[in-house]
Amino acid sequence: MSAAEQKIGAEKDWDFDRLNRAYDAISDVALKELKLDIYPNQIEVITFEQMLDAYSSVGLPLMYKHWSFGKNFARDEMLYRHGLRNLAYEIVINSDPCIAYLMEENSMMMQTLVMSHACFGHNHFFKNNNLFRQWTDAEGILDYLEFAKTYIARCESRYGEDAVEAVLDAAHALMGQGVNRYTRRKTLNLRDEEKRTRERLEEQERTYNELWRSVPTSGPRSRQSYNELERKHLLGLPEENILYFLEKNAPLLKTWEREILRIVRHVAQYFYPQKQTKMMNEGCATFVHYHVMNRLDQTGFLDEGAMMEFFQSHTGAVFQPDFDHRGYSGINPYALGFGMMEDIKRICEQPTDEDRAWLPEIAGKGDAIEVLKDGWANYRDESFIRQFLSPALMRKMRFFDLHDDGETDLTVKAIHNERGYQRVRTKLADQFDVVQNEPEIEVVDVDLDGDRRLMLQHRVYSGILTREKDTAMVLQHLANLWGYEVKLTELSAQSDVVLKQHSAAPAK
Amino acid sequence: MNIVDRRLNPQGKSLSNRQRFIKRAKKELTEAVRKASGERKLSDLGNEERVWIKADRLREPQIRHATDQGERDYVLPGNKEYQEGDRIKRPQQEGGGRGSEAADDGEGEDAFQFALSQEEFLDIFFDDLELPDLLRKQMKSSDSFTMVRAGHSMNGSISNLNLKRTMQNRLSRRIALKRPRLTDLLTSAAEVEALEDAENAEDAERLGELTARLEEQQRRSRRIPFIDPVDVRYSRFEQVPQPVTSAVMFCLMDVSGSMTEHMKDLAKRFFKLLYLFLGRRYKNVEIVFIRHTHLAREVDEETFFLSRETGGTVVSTAFDEMLRVVAARYPRDQWNIYAAQASDGDNTAVDNAKVIHLLKHKILPLCQYFAYLEVKDPDGREMATDLWRTYEQLVKAGEPIAMRKVAERGQIFPVFHDLFMRGGQQAQPQKAGA
Numbered sequence: 001m002s003a004a005e006q007k008i009g010a011e012k013d014w015d016f017d018r019l020n021r022a023y024d025a026i027s028d029v030a031l032k033e034l035k036l037d038i039y040p041n042q043i044e045v046i047t048f049e050q051m052l053d054a055y056s057s058v059g060l061p062l063m064y065k066h067w068s069f070g071k072n073f074a075r076d077e078m079l080y081r082h083g084l085r086n087l088a089y090e091i092v093i094n095s096d097p098c099i100a101y102l103m104e105e106n107s108m109m110m111q112t113l114v115m116s117h118a119c120f121g122h123n124h125f126f127k128n129n130n131l132f133r134q135w136t137d138a139e140g141i142l143d144y145l146e147f148a149k150t151y152i153a154r155c156e157s158r159y160g161e162d163a164v165e166a167v168l169d170a171a172h173a174l175m176g177q178g179v180n181r182y183t184r185r186k187t188l189n190l191r192d193e194e195k196r197t198r199e200r201l202e203e204q205e206r207t208y209n210e211l212w213r214s215v216p217t218s219g220p221r222s223r224q225s226y227n228e229l230e231r232k233h234l235l236g237l238p239e240e241n242i243l244y245f246l247e248k249n250a251p252l253l254k255t256w257e258r259e260i261l262r263i264v265r266h267v268a269q270y271f272y273p274q275k276q277t278k279m280m281n282e283g284c285a286t287f288v289h290y291h292v293m294n295r296l297d298q299t300g301f302l303d304e305g306a307m308m309e310f311f312q313s314h315t316g317a318v319f320q321p322d323f324d325h326r327g328y329s330g331i332n333p334y335a336l337g338f339g340m341m342e343d344i345k346r347i348c349e350q351p352t353d354e355d356r357a358w359l360p361e362i363a364g365k366g367d368a369i370e371v372l373k374d375g376w377a378n379y380r381d382e383s384f385i386r387q388f389l390s391p392a393l394m395r396k397m398r399f400f401d402l403h404d405d406g407e408t409d410l411t412v413k414a415i416h417n418e419r420g421y422q423r424v425r426t427k428l429a430d431q432f433d434v435v436q437n438e439p440e441i442e443v444v445d446v447d448l449d450g451d452r453r454l455m456l457q458h459r460v461y462s463g464i465l466t467r468e469k470d471t472a473m474v475l476q477h478l479a480n481l482w483g484y485e486v487k488l489t490e491l492s493a494q495s496d497v498v499l500k501q502h503s504a505a506p507a508k
Numbered sequence: 509m510n511i512v513d514r515r516l517n518p519q520g521k522s523l524s525n526r527q528r529f530i531k532r533a534k535k536e537l538t539e540a541v542r543k544a545s546g547e548r549k550l551s552d553l554g555n556e557e558r559v560w561i562k563a564d565r566l567r568e569p570q571i572r573h574a575t576d577q578g579e580r581d582y583v584l585p586g587n588k589e590y591q592e593g594d595r596i597k598r599p600q601q602e603g604g605g606r607g608s609e610a611a612d613d614g615e616g617e618d619a620f621q622f623a624l625s626q627e628e629f630l631d632i633f634f635d636d637l638e639l640p641d642l643l644r645k646q647m648k649s650s651d652s653f654t655m656v657r658a659g660h661s662m663n664g665s666i667s668n669l670n671l672k673r674t675m676q677n678r679l680s681r682r683i684a685l686k687r688p689r690l691t692d693l694l695t696s697a698a699e700v701e702a703l704e705d706a707e708n709a710e711d712a713e714r715l716g717e718l719t720a721r722l723e724e725q726q727r728r729s730r731r732i733p734f735i736d737p738v739d740v741r742y743s744r745f746e747q748v749p750q751p752v753t754s755a756v757m758f759c760l761m762d763v764s765g766s767m768t769e770h771m772k773d774l775a776k777r778f779f780k781l782l783y784l785f786l787g788r789r790y791k792n793v794e795i796v797f798i799r800h801t802h803l804a805r806e807v808d809e810e811t812f813f814l815s816r817e818t819g820g821t822v823v824s825t826a827f828d829e830m831l832r833v834v835a836a837r838y839p840r841d842q843w844n845i846y847a848a849q850a851s852d853g854d855n856t857a858v859d860n861a862k863v864i865h866l867l868k869h870k871i872l873p874l875c876q877y878f879a880y881l882e883v884k885d886p887d888g889r890e891m892a893t894d895l896w897r898t899y900e901q902l903v904k905a906g907e908p909i910a911m912r913k914v915a916e917r918g919q920i921f922p923v924f925h926d927l928f929m930r931g932g933q934q935a936q937p938q939k940a941g942a
Binding site for chain 1: 509510511512513514515517519520521522524525526527528529530531532566567568569570571572573574575577578579580581582583584585586587588590591592593594595596597598622623
């Protein structure tokens with residue numbers, strides 16, 4: 001076969017043979033040249049209907065049943081069928097083997113792009129980034145989801161769909177408070193999770209929790225009440241992971257209800273690294289596909305038409321509308337991510353004096369791929385920006401920092417000049433910091449001697465409270481799970497002054 | 509690397525999620541669907557798809573930061589003219605300056621539009637409706653049977669052989685009678701063979717024992733068959749009479765000159781609902797369309813709903829036509845007969861006596877259920893019409909006629925619902941004024 005016949009042109013449809021050849025060509029570049037380290041790939045070709053299915057269950061190939069997934073499906077389908085929104089060209093799952101879905105509608109060029117983006121870029125990121133390694137278990141996730149799905153289906157047939165739905169609704173509402181943000185834990189092994197579950201449930205049935213003794217018995221200990229320190233120690237307070245706290249300590253929950261909370265908590269935890277590394281993850285994948293596609297162009301694998309199509313699609317993906325543009329909807333993670341990766345490459349290879357001053361560790365280091373790979377492995381969006389955002393890129397993107405004091409007019413605090421770089425970079429990093437952008441809520445105490453009221457606290461920074469309506473609804477769910485009254489106090493982190501209080505009692 | 513073609517995998521993985529979602533949104537969907545039915549064009553009825561719903565029950569709350577208070581910084585791209593220290597007027601609401609937080613604000617998600625399939629739409633639409641007294645007559649039932657499983661039998665047709673049960677019986681019989689297994693036979697045979705050339709006495713003695721055992725086993729194995737006729741079982745089926753409910757609905761509509769376009773629209777909408785309802789719910793319901801001016805004629809569905817005609821009004825002609833059709837095609841002893849009539853209430857004065865006579869002595873005894881719908885102009889005077897008064901007399905005399913008035917599109921569904929509500933109490937005759 002001559003080289004001309006092998007070329008992939010814009011007009012050509014894909015077939016399985018071409019997919020295989022493209023994959024091989026990509027893997028030559030990605031593995032030999034970029035030296036990426038990936039999970040084995042499993043590529044699945046699906047229809048747009050299956051893509052919609054995958055969309056609705058948060059991108060996972062298997063998921064338990066819940067109405068909210070049906071709601072997502074109804075909305076996505078409507079938007080798609082009426083041409084209001086395009087579907088993603090691919091979905092990739094952080095699992096081992098790494099599963100990537102390709103849509104059958106994609107052109108051959110698109111499939112090549114998508115494979116380099118997902119099967120190599122994202123795949124490398126999943127396998128090497130520290131957060132993913134620490135928090136997720138790529139090998140076990142599919143088995144665990146299978147277990148979760150069957151378990152919940154079994155609960156539905158045993159306890160009724162409505163009862164299960166109520167628990168799931170409540171657990172979903174608390175999903176944002178179902179992750180451990182700070183504590184480092186030993187690596188999860190979801191494979192063993194199922195076995196541990198069974199053992200734990202048996203253990204729980206055997207043991208009796210002294211804490212919830214409410215029947216007065218004769219004997220010296222019966223009327224003893226715990227002092228604050230003892231109580232907090234026994235309950236493991238304060239606790240930021242409310243789902244975990246409920247699973248371990250809610251007095252009225254049945255065993256299967258606790259197990260459902262646990263499942264939802266695991267799912268939340270599985271997605272938490274993705275939230276924190278969105279920009280880097282897309283930046284890494286975009287950088288990889290850009291590099292690979294250009295190399296394929298040079299080696300003659302892609303013809304000019306295909307490259308034109310590629311550039312059009314690539315430019316669309318990394319386009320960053322200005323803040324006053326009609327289409328502005330926040331900072332495009334593809335644009336910033338790709339911009340940063342390319343910028344780092346430039347700094348490594350052709351640094352200016354400014355780069356040497358700002359980023360002495362990497363400026364002129366030469367091997368850009370190694371520097372990038374180190375970055376992809378050890379940072380998340382927030383720290384990556386703090387560490388690597390260069391003045392050159394700030395100028396290019398014309399970032400400025402707008403300060404809102406909540407009362408008067410907005411003030412421009414810093415722009416892309418010598419005086420402003422530091423502040424713009426810090427504030428942009430803050431903006432990407434998931435921890436700062438989510439309310440910091442903790443379980444602080446339980447009234448063990450009285451009405452068993454659960455006490456929560458929101459530490460308020462910069463005077464930003466929670467949304468009232470949503471908070472009330474979530475607290476209601478929380479109260480239903482806890483079984484007794486719950487109370488959330490929002491207090492200023494600076495002065496400990498109580499700003500607002502919410503409470504809810506279980507609906508029975 | 510592994511490429512898998514999943515395109516042929518079963519579709520509709522989300523179907524049960526969708527059903528759960530619809531169940532959850534039932535109340536809101538029902539309202540939306542019924543509202544939509546009054547607003548759509550007549551020809552679109554039954555093809556409805558898009559509905560808007562807004563429901564608290566569909567909200568997925570999360571504790572999030574409020575967007576309208578507190579102190580914060582936004583880093584934005586695309587600065588053109590701003591210098592440090594510039595002051596910018598607060599944009600209206602959640603506009604540009606608010607940055608990305610505004611975009612993923614959950615508040616906007618409450619109401620959303622989505623598409624229901626026609627099936628889903630009609631399911632919701634006609635959820636709690638049914639024909640009254642449908643099962644009263646089951647005359648045709650003797651004609652139709654269905655086969656139902658009825659355990660097992662010792663004899664039957666070979667095609668009904670129940671292999672699993674037969675093999676089970678065989679196994680238990682063989683265990684009970686200690687038929688040697690094939691492996692036992694083979695082992696014994698092998699042992700015998702191994703000792704056959706034996707020389708010392710002990711072995712010879714042992715050989716004798718083994719040979720005897722082998723022979724005994726072979727004998728048993730021959731005597732006790734692999735499958736005995738007593739093992740054999742057949743699946744048994746019984747014929748169960750299948751009730752067939754045959755019903756016919758007569759739709760009688762006045763299309764005379766006195767009916768305004770508005771009234772015809774109301775009447776047609778009513779019948780269209782009836783038509784959709786029957787077609788969806790009952791496989792065996794036939795529908796007969798009769799329209800009349802001073803003459804009545806049986807027409808097909810398309811003519812009934814779509815074509816125009818004018819003339820005088822003689823209601824009894826429609827009844828005559830209905831009686832003719834009944835006599836020709838729907839013997840009373842085999843069919844449940846329903847009739848619904850829509851009219852503006854006008855009738856030629858001399859015809860009223862005939863109407864009373866026909867209804868009382870011919871039509872009503874024939875019918876399981878008779879509904880009369882009087883259509884009016886929205887600003888029409890509230891005055892009892894000839895036909896209304898006539899029917900009212902019959903109702904007072906205890907005849908089973910359900911009567912309703914409708915002046916606006918929006919009233920059609922409630923009236924329809926009222927007439928066919930499950931449980932049937934509402935389907936009883938009522939005083940004027942629905």
